[in-house]
Amino acid sequence: MPATNAATRPQQPPVSVDDPSAWLAADLAADRSWIHNLDADEIRELDRAVEAVVGLGLKPGGFGRDQFPLTDLADRIAGWAHEIDQGRGCVLVKGLDPARYDDDALAALYWGIAVHLGEPVPQNAAGDLIGHVRDTGRDYHAKNVRGYTTRAEMKAHCDAADVVGLLCRHPAKQGGESLIASGIAIYNHLAAERPELIPPLLEGFHFDLRGEGVTDDPDETTFHRVPVFSWFEGRLSCRFNAKTIIDGMAKRGMPLDGPALEAVREVGRLALEPPFRFDMTFEKGDIQLLSNHSVLHARAAFEDWPEPERKRDLWRLWLNLRDGRPLAPEFADRLNTGPRGGVFVRGAA
Template identity: 55%
Template structure:
């Protein structure tokens, strides 16, 4: 039997848009000393002949800033679940330097893994003309408004190198607040959400089959060792269930769509307007 939490989730990971807007504890401002450390670290890895992806945190020392980054990790693990690093002047650096900077900071936050079958560790969020509604298309390669989702890693980062001419804001919501809303208003939805679904692998599975889905059903909500976690992507769930020959219907379909609707509800959704140089994690 799947472990369940007896009541609602509590703590700082539960928030509304107004509560997050009134709280700046999750925003970390980079100062001049931090910039000097970052630029010295960039110079250091280049002196060693190390390219992006070839160095770790030990090659990118940040004597003072590392304490701030430890705070970011704590915020992600035990705080709001999101963080914003602000104050970098992205206009000072070319693309290769920005990648080196971004990679170096990231190495102080965790262990990097590729985010697609091509093994990319850093990818551009850029409109390439792809159709978001097509199968096996990544939303960040289109100009469409991306539906609410969780990326499959523990932490995902976004660095704003150039603000969008139009749109481009980041919309975030607390999965824990969504869970609490479902528990209070539609508890019957939790059974299928804990039971899980086949996720569409978008042609990036081990078989390279464009119709491959996850072997096992992946739960949207999981409760383990006293922590609630969430894995959600409406598009890959709905597409995956179709490819598995089990298209969503009834209460399961209602439950999956309810998560997206709650994530976009004005009182739960926080809209972050990126400034050039911002890093959201």
């Protein structure tokens, strides 16, 4: 196994972090400015860009923002990037009608928005840049199964990129609501009410890589401890997934117990309860954009439609912002692929 990164002493965050991303559910409900409704001119601008790349035979992964020309909407998307990284950490884009596009055109549109936001990164070992969040019949509790391939409830977590995007191609018949919470607000609560739980969260844990690491070991974990909360250059960032933390520490032969286990469970519990939890129901065409450094997201279990063409299908993007916040080295390398690296792609080395 490659050598672990040199340990560094984590910087101590303030007891209370004053940041726009430290919101409660009531704050999001009261101020809807984080929701953007595409107007007719913006839809036409997207359609012209889609026509240009499709006409050239370009597909997602094969073109950048220069080949997807936007004018006024480019400035709007830059505003979304700022809101994601420097603001509340969440943006909801509404107004697309997926029925107007075939899959190739819709994928080109989605990719075009993504490359104006930043740089997409691989999200699984197959190298997928646009992944499908849908039920494949797998067992969520089986070893190394990733939750997005099941219809099970998914607990609060962050993904391994600056931003996660979800475009709703088809919603579920029932359930599947998106649940989001501010990791920064949860930190503030714990620092004030349960300060004894903060040290293990700052020290971090070895996360399970679920068989998608850089080695051939199905039990590979992060080589170094990745902090749940990381204070660096005046910003607090969050990295959390209770399942991969608990599984990863067990795989390292260091099963969690005591305050460390309680701290992990408490972060996950708070994210799904008032006043932190904010519920969203996906509608066709919605695009949800979340900062993985400040927002935890979860999902309710769902019941699918029986017809294959109607089954729940969210299109997922992981991307890194061009001017994203500075990250501490031990926090930025979260998949053993280097700072802000995506999932290691098999056969790519």
